[in-house]
Amino acid sequence: MSVRPSAEADPVLGAAEAAGTPSRTGWRKAWPFLLILAITAAVPLAGNDYWTLIATRAAIYWVLVSGLNLIIGFAGQLAIGYVALLLVGAYTTSVLASGNLGFALPSFAALGAAGAFGAVVGVIVGLPALRLRTFYFAITTLGFATIVTQIALAWQDVTGGGVGIVGPEMPAPFDSRIGFFVLCLAAASLCTWMTLNVAASRHGRALVAVRDADVAAEAVGISKPRLLVSIFLFAGAVAAIAGGLFASLQTYITPDAFTFELSLLFFIAVLIGGRGSVLGPLLGTIILTILPEFAAPLAAWAAFLYAALLLVIVLVVPGGIADLLDVASRRPLPPERAIMPRPAALATLLETPAGKPASEPMVLKGIELSFGALKAVDGVDLVIEPGTVHGLIGPNGSGKTTTLNVVSGYYRPQAGSARIGGCELLAEPPEARARLGIARTFQTPRIVGEASVIENVMIGGTVLGHATLAEALLALPRHRADEVRLREDARLALRAVGLEGLDEVRASRLQHSELRFMEIARALMVRPAFLLLDEPAAGLSTQEIKRLGALVSDVAARGTGVLLVEHHADLIFDICHHVTVLNLGQVLAAGTPAEIRTHKEVVSAYLGA
Numbered sequence: 001m002s003v004r005p006s007a008e009a010d011p012v013l014g015a016a017e018a019a020g021t022p023s024r025t026g027w028r029k030a031w032p033f034l035l036i037l038a039i040t041a042a043v044p045l046a047g048n049d050y051w052t053l054i055a056t057r058a059a060i061y062w063v064l065v066s067g068l069n070l071i072i073g074f075a076g077q078l079a080i081g082y083v084a085l086l087l088v089g090a091y092t093t094s095v096l097a098s099g100n101l102g103f104a105l106p107s108f109a110a111l112g113a114a115g116a117f118g119a120v121v122g123v124i125v126g127l128p129a130l131r132l133r134t135f136y137f138a139i140t141t142l143g144f145a146t147i148v149t150q151i152a153l154a155w156q157d158v159t160g161g162g163v164g165i166v167g168p169e170m171p172a173p174f175d176s177r178i179g180f181f182v183l184c185l186a187a188a189s190l191c192t193w194m195t196l197n198v199a200a201s202r203h204g205r206a207l208v209a210v211r212d213a214d215v216a217a218e219a220v221g222i223s224k225p226r227l228l229v230s231i232f233l234f235a236g237a238v239a240a241i242a243g244g245l246f247a248s249l250q251t252y253i254t255p256d257a258f259t260f261e262l263s264l265l266f267f268i269a270v271l272i273g274g275r276g277s278v279l280g281p282l283l284g285t286i287i288l289t290i291l292p293e294f295a296a297p298l299a300a301w302a303a304f305l306y307a308a309l310l311l312v313i314v315l316v317v318p319g320g321i322a323d324l325l326d327v328a329s330r331r332p333l334p335p336e337r338a339i340m341p342r343p344a345a346l347a348t349l350l351e352t353p354a355g356k357p358a359s360e361p362m363v364l365k366g367i368e369l370s371f372g373a374l375k376a377v378d379g380v381d382l383v384i385e386p387g388t389v390h391g392l393i394g395p396n397g398s399g400k401t402t403t404l405n406v407v408s409g410y411y412r413p414q415a416g417s418a419r420i421g422g423c424e425l426l427a428e429p430p431e432a433r434a435r436l437g438i439a440r441t442f443q444t445p446r447i448v449g450e451a452s453v454i455e456n457v458m459i460g461g462t463v464l465g466h467a468t469l470a471e472a473l474l475a476l477p478r479h480r481a482d483e484v485r486l487r488e489d490a491r492l493a494l495r496a497v498g499l500e501g502l503d504e505v506r507a508s509r510l511q512h513s514e515l516r517f518m519e520i521a522r523a524l525m526v527r528p529a530f531l532l533l534d535e536p537a538a539g540l541s542t543q544e545i546k547r548l549g550a551l552v553s554d555v556a557a558r559g560t561g562v563l564l565v566e567h568h569a570d571l572i573f574d575i576c577h578h579v580t581v582l583n584l585g586q587v588l589a590a591g592t593p594a595e596i597r598t599h600k601e602v603v604s605a606y607l608g609a
């Protein structure tokens with residue numbers, strides 16, 4: 001995904017392009033990359049071998065950073081010690097090509113083997129990220145860098161220890177300075193294209209969802225472990241290939257070549273480039289590679305220069321280079337814009353093949369959940385019929401959200417069952433709920449602020465895509481078809497909830513009420529059999545609450561069972577078919593709105609006189 005809504009290449013731009021009519025938007029988004037490619041390709045024409053060497057080095061670094069960018073910039077995992085993968089790739093290629101193991105592979109075969117080995121090592125380095133958060137993971141990657149350096153030093157027979165080993169020699173025509181430069185530039189271009197493809201895929205969107213809205217990601221069916229492992233595989237492979245190229249460029253490598261400063265360069269290139277961008281980190285890598293060359297006397301101060309640059313960027317442009325280039329996101333939005341849901345679009349969206357109206361009710365029985373000594377939910381029974389709106393009301397702290405969290409899988413109750421027909425929901429992991437047709441919104445909207453509105457909504461359709469990460473990397477037909485369909489569906493969903501015209505706007509620029517409707521659009525992408533809404537009217541104007549009510553009624557009328565947690569009594573009594581009242585975690589009353597409105601205990605405990 002291009003989480004920078006306007007500044008980046010999005011190789012899959014919608015129906016027009018899929019139909020073979022390239023749109024102007026494609027070229028508009030691709031030109032910065034083509035310009036960088038043209039300028040870099042022209043470097044050898046200046047006849048200066050030294051600058052050709054620097055350009056080659058920048059291309060190699062970018063091969064590594066392009067993969068690392070998916071880990072840090074997209075998935076938000078702080079992998080600081082990625083020089084370890086460069087070292088692994090450099091030594092694997094050199095050792096396999098040198099014959100130190102008793103046989104010698106051709107250089108390209110050694111490079112390929114290093115890529116495969118790097119993929120495995122990438123997963124091993126990345127595994128702690130599945131359990132550890134932020135800095136703890138960062139430290140493990142640094143620890144890994146130290147370990148592989150020590151192995152390279154100690155395993156003298158194979159690696160040459162401190163003395164080092166000869167780097168692989170590339171065959172003709174890549175054995176000349178220019179030939180090798182062309183090879184590295186081609187590898188860098190390929191990596192750029194592949195990461196742009198991933199960025200503009202359901203996998204790229206899932207990565208940023210995991211980074212910025214992990215609970216929402218889980219609710220739309222994204223499996224964080226599976227996603228991260230596949231990204232670690234890719235990043236490890238390209239980093240190791242970069243290592244092989246690096247060893248060839250250096251002609252001779254020792255463990256000393258893999259410094260902490262190099263690791264810092266990779267990490268900071270992504271940070272100053274900007275999160276969720278490909279163009280920014282590419283420019284970051286180029287800048288950091290050539291910066292010490294412009295300040296040759298300061299070469300020994302490289303780490304200091306990187307850190308200073310990072311500080312300046314963070315203070316002046318917190319969003320990094322990508323943010324600076326994202327001019328469109330600074331254009332003013334119409335201040336007086338109304339949310340106008342369109343029932344016709346809703347009908348079209350919910351009738352598309354992915355729609356699976358519920359035929360059986362969702363039945364909760366005896367749900368119990370305690371937090372320590374506090375019984376948040378204490379034996380709750382609830383039946384949500386398809387095609388109806390079921391209101392769940394009660395005083396603050398009565399267990400409404402907790403009940404909803406049990407249904408969506410966020411909490412596992414200590415007792416009870418939640419079934420749809422023969423399917424026991426509680427036996428399924430949280431990310432399986434979307435596939436079972438359950439979608440939700442949140443009390444506080446969980447969104448990816450840096451992504452465009454339409455991309456946020458497309459995140460809701462992640463499980464409806466079919467293309468694997470490998471297909472997305474290579475922009476194979478299934479990936480292109482996924483993107484066209486998801487984008488069309490997301491447009492429909494946005495029309496349905498009344499946010500038409502805001503598709504390409506960065507979500508962080510929306511008003512609070514718009515975010516609430518955007519979350520509903522994201523949930524509708526699942527074509528939910530059951531839709532769980534957690535206080536969707538909070539913070540909305542009277543007019544907006546009316547439109548929300550009509551929208552929710554429309555959704556239910558098309559067969560979806562809606563569980564509506566809400567404090568706005570008018571909305572509840574206007575649109576609900578059934579109402580359950582909770583108090584202190586228990587069902588205080590259940591019935592039709594008319595029965596609840598006049599229920600004595602409900603009036604005294606919640607509604608008031």
Ligand SMILES: Nc1ncnc2c1ncn2[C@@H]1O[C@H](COP(=O)(O)OP(=O)(O)OP(=O)(O)O)[C@@H](O)[C@H]1O
Binds near residue numbers: 396402
């Ligand atoms: N993760 C948690 N850890 C400890 N206590 C919790 C947790 N989540 C909820 N609770 C407690 O459980 C009780 C029920 O909370 P819940 O959020 O379900 O109430 P609610 O009816 O949705 O309230 P509100 O209308 O204010 O959102 C409250 O006392 C709350 O403080």
